[in-house]
Each structure stands twice: as structure tokens, then as C-alpha cells.
Amino acid sequence: MRVEERVASIVTIDDSDETASPRGIVVRKSWQRSFLTFLMVFGPGLIVMEADNDAGAVSTYMQAGGQYGLHLLWTLVLLLPICYFVQEMVARLGIATGKGHAAMIYERFGKWWGRFSLFDLLAVNFLTLITEFAAISLALSALGISPYISVPVSAIGLSLMVITGSYLRWERVTIVLCLMDLTWFVLTFLVHPNWAAVARNTLVPNLPTGGITGSLVFLIIAIVGTTIAPWQLFFQQSCVAEKKLRFADLKWARLDTLIGATFTVCVAGAMMLVGNYGYRHGIQFQNPAQIALALGPMAGKFVRDGILLLMVNAAVLGTTAISLASAWAYGEVQGWEHSLHKKLWEAPGFYATYVGCVGAAAAVVLIPRVPLQLVIISVQVFAGLILPSAIIFLQLLLNDHELLGDRWVNRPWNNAINWTIVIVLFALSMLLAAQVILPNLFPS
């Protein structure tokens, strides 16, 4: 944050200075300045993290709780620093360059890699959007609303959300949606988990009875894949550029990202605990809507409707963030106006991409007999495949001294952590690939 001026005693001010901004809020205390600055910067970090708790994530975390109880809680603790370190790099790159991730790949690695990355991003994003609308359809069907009403209405609402010509309006609405996920904690308390066991399984890595099986490996990879996804890199950097964060805002952007990562991991843990309630009562389920309906008679109507509505909220959050990631990236590469500050007619290509992504994904869900489960699996595998390469580009960009100078490039300890993350993700990606090729690699 650039505090415009610290007006101290006996300071001479040049009243004719045209660079002095007429806007801003004057506060008297240093802590008020810091707090207010943080509030102004706050947003992209929370949104990118919480939007990652999308419909697929709700399904994966609840599945993890429903299938393995509390045994996989520790994975979330390991994923917290990974989320933070990767997204911190993105925020830093966005603040340093003022440009989105797709634009940076194009400009520094050339058209071939630019197009390749963009194609991968758009493809995996589109598949993910289908899963979001599938979740909306499932959850609202369970509440008695036909998909032929819920899906188009959601698509229209999601489109209207961004075409107001104001980034701040979109950001505020989205932050409210993120905070609605606090309800997961209420649901967790209502299902009365064993808190001692929760603490033990969170802090001590352990495996469920039965050891390493194919489904366990797949689920762990899915948890990793759903906690950190390729679109997040593109989204946060574009978001930071859109918000015009300044060099001095970096420490607040880091705090925003850390809060977002911590909140997201806690919400993910809450989802596992709710899923664990199904595990304790021997409920078998394929998706969160089924467990919500099954839990209704035991845990109450509030829990049932809460899960269903939170599923919709997760899908809405995921859809708006992922569609924006696609629209920003495509707009950057095409050289179009690509800003939420622009009116609909000022950035037609950008808004058309957003609305096109939303509309097409919604339309696919309404096609009868589309194999949605197959789409969901493909998304997880595809995202898992391209994530390590996306992070490699990020890592190379953050070591670009020519572009960033010494101030913004990674420090050696950054590089050590990030290469470790890349190696772990690559290992998981190859494991996933091996499992796809050899389904009997691990015992069932």
C-alpha cells in the first residue's frame, strides 16, 4: 500500500502538486492506517482460495470423510503451505508486472508455450465448469427445483454478477459468498465430531485400516488436485493486476493469501468432518447431495439443507472465479480489453468469453445422459497432469532477473520450497497417470 503521505508536523506541502490524489481516507493512528490498507487490499487471496473449495472440492472432501473417516485430515495440514507458497509467488508476480499470468507466459516464453498453456487452461476450466453446474443441478434437484430452472437461472445470475462494470462490486459480492462458507463450521458442530480424534488425526499423519489401496491413492491425489488447481495461478495474478495492487501492497497481499489459505483448509476440514458423520453412521454415498438427504433424518433439516445450499454456493464461487480466469487469460492473449471496470460494450470479447464459458457449461449439463461422473474424473486427472507444468512456468518467471530485477525474484529458500512442491506434484501426477494406465497397480 502506498500511503500517500504522512503529514507530520512542520511539513511543507506543495498544494499545486498534481500527483497528489484527491481521494483517500485520512486516519490518525498508524495501526488504523495498516488495518485500513489491509482491508483495501484484502480480497483476491481469500477469493482464489475459497473459490477453490468448489463443487468438486465439496465432493472430494466429503468423500474423504465418508470413506476414510478422520484419517486424511493431516493431508490438509500439508497442503496449507503448498497453497500459500504457490499463490504468494503469483501475487508477487502480479504486483511486480501488473499483468496476468497468460500474458507473461506469452511474452516471455513465446506463442507456442503461450497457446499450449492457454489451451490447457481453457480445456480444464471448461470441464470444471461442467462439474459446477452438475452440482447446482444435483443440489437444487434435491431441494425440489428442476434442473431446467436452476441451471439456466444460475447461469444468468452468474453472468449478471460480472457485467456491472465494477470490479469492486464483483469482489464484495464474492467475498460475501466466501464468508457464507463459515456455515460449514456450524454444520460441523451440529454433527458432534470427536474433537480429540480430530486433533490427533490432524497433527499425526496416518493411514486408514487396509493400508494403501488404489482408491486411497486416487483420493489423496484428488485432494491435492482439488486443493491447488491450475486456474488459481491465472486467476490470482489477473485479479491482482485488475485491482492495481502496488508494490507496497505486497505484504498485505501475502497476509490476504495466508488468511485465504488457512480459511480454505479449515473449511475443507469441516467438510471432511461432515462427511465423517456419514462414515460413523455407515452411510454410502456417491455425491454430497446423497449424503445430505441421508443425513437429514439423523442430523436434522438444517444440516440437510445446509449441505445442499453450501454445495450450490461452492459451485457459484467456483464458476465465477474459473470463468473469470478463462476470460482474463484469453483477453490478455488476444490483446482485448479485459477488465471488470469496463462496461459490457467496452470489453465485448472479454465478457463474451465469460458468458460463453458459463452458458456452454450450463447447456452441457442439461443434455440428457451426459456422463457427468466421467467428466468429473477427467477434470481431476487433467488438472493433476497440467498443474506441475503450470507451476514450473511460474517458477521460471519468478527467477527472471531480467524482467523482475533483484527485488521481486525468488530467494534461494523460495526456490528450494517451490522445486520441492514441483517434484511432489510431478510424482503425484505420474502416479495418477500410472494408475490410469494400470488400474490394478495398487490393491483395490
Added chain:
Amino acid sequence: MATMRTVPEFEGFRVVHPLHDKAEQKCSTKGLGHIAMTRSVRIALAVLRGYLVLMTLMLTYHVMALAGIVR
């Protein structure tokens, strides 16, 4: 001509929202061209490209097989 005045006492801190603030000079790619890469990085990226193409094709085939489109 600049008008000068003296502020006698501390007035506070002015906090400006990033969107309403002056634009900063950011790190620019203008005139830089493509990123400088060592031979080993270039080879690693070529391998990565091959890996991604192969895996994408394999995944596509696997999904089509699961969907019953190919046998």
C-alpha cells in the same frame, strides 16, 4: 507556480485505495524478448511438452474408452 504552505501539526495518514491511486511503473517486458534459458532448461521444457502431449492424448483415449466411444 507552486503555492507553498506549512502544516503546523500532525494531521494523519491518508490511505488511498489501490484502484484510486496513481499508476506505478511496473516491471515491463517491453524490449526484452523471450526469457533467457540455458540449454538444460530448454531440453527440460521440450521433454515437458512431450510428456504433456502424450499424457493428454492418453487421457483422452482413456476417457473415450470409459465412455464406450472406442474399444
